[in-house]
Amino acid sequence: EAQVTQNPRYLITVTGKKLTVTCSQNMNHEYMSWYRQDPGLGLRQIYYSMNVEVTDKGDVPEGYKVSRKEKRNFPLILESPSPNQTSLYFCASSRGARGYGYTFGSGTRLTVV
Amino acid sequence: DQQVKQNSPSLSVQEGRISILNCDYTNSMFDYFLWYKKYPAEGPTFLISISSIKDKNEDGRFTVFLNKSAKHLSLHIVPSQPGDSAVYFCAASETGNQFYFGTGTSLTVIP
Numbered sequence: 001e002a003q004v005t006q007n008p009r010y011l012i013t014v015t016g017k018k019l020t021v022t023c024s025q026n027m028n029h030e031y032m033s034w035y036r037q038d039p040g041l042g043l044r045q046i047y048y049s050m051n052v053e054v055t056d057k058g059d060v061p062e063g064y065k066v067s068r069k070e071k072r073n074f075p076l077i078l079e080s081p082s083p084n085q086t087s088l089y090f091c092a093s094s095r096g097a098r099g100y101g102y103t104f105g106s107g108t109r110l111t112v113v
Numbered sequence: 114d115q116q117v118k119q120n121s122p123s124l125s126v127q128e129g130r131i132s133i134l135n136c137d138y139t140n141s142m143f144d145y146f147l148w149y150k151k152y153p154a155e156g157p158t159f160l161i162s163i164s165s166i167k168d169k170n171e172d173g174r175f176t177v178f179l180n181k182s183a184k185h186l187s188l189h190i191v192p193s194q195p196g197d198s199a200v201y202f203c204a205a206s207e208t209g210n211q212f213y214f215g216t217g218t219s220l221t222v223i224p
Contacts, residue, residue, distance in 0.1 A: 101149070
């Protein structure tokens with residue numbers, strides 16, 4: 001089944017403790033992206049990647065890092081999480097930038113206390 | 114500052130009638146627009162897209178209309194079905210890489 005898999009689905013952590021949210025897609029998509037969803041703000045793009053080793057900042061990149069060493073994986077790294085990063089995170093992939101919609105993962109609900 | 118706005122947080126429609134969801138944008142450089150549907154505890158699902166060279170795109174019961182002069186797009190669902198009850202997001206892009214989403218409209222289709 002074609003899908004984007006995020007792990008974990010739920011995570012509670014403490015301020016300052018580094019964490020990684022993994023994202024993997026099995027559709028050989030070149031394009032991947034991370035979003036966060038917050039009440040009243042919709043989905044906001046954190047980072048995107050157009051291919052292996054090619055990443056760029058989205059709308060709200062502060063406090064996040066990403067890497068794209070392989071085509072299928074696009075982990076999101078929070079080096080020093082803070083409470084304002086408590087949010088619902090979505091990873092997404094697409095065959096290309098235009099003409100194709102994203103396939104989204106099921107989401108990771110992160111709480112930073 | 115929100116570049117894509119969905120001013121109606123919620124909408125209720127009778128089954129079989131038309132649902133019209135609206136979206137406004139501020140950036141005149143946006144040239145690619147999409148609609149997504151989201152059920153609780155799931156990621157958004159791509160529905161339909163339109164590029165700025167068109168003013169209408171149709172896919173089954175779903176039609177997206179684009180009015181570039183008004184910077185407005187809308188999604189029409191005809192006929193509406195109870196399974197269409199979900200949150201609908203519009204999104205827009207200038208480059209095709211960076212996408213801006215609206216805050217969503219929760220549609221309830223009443224049987």
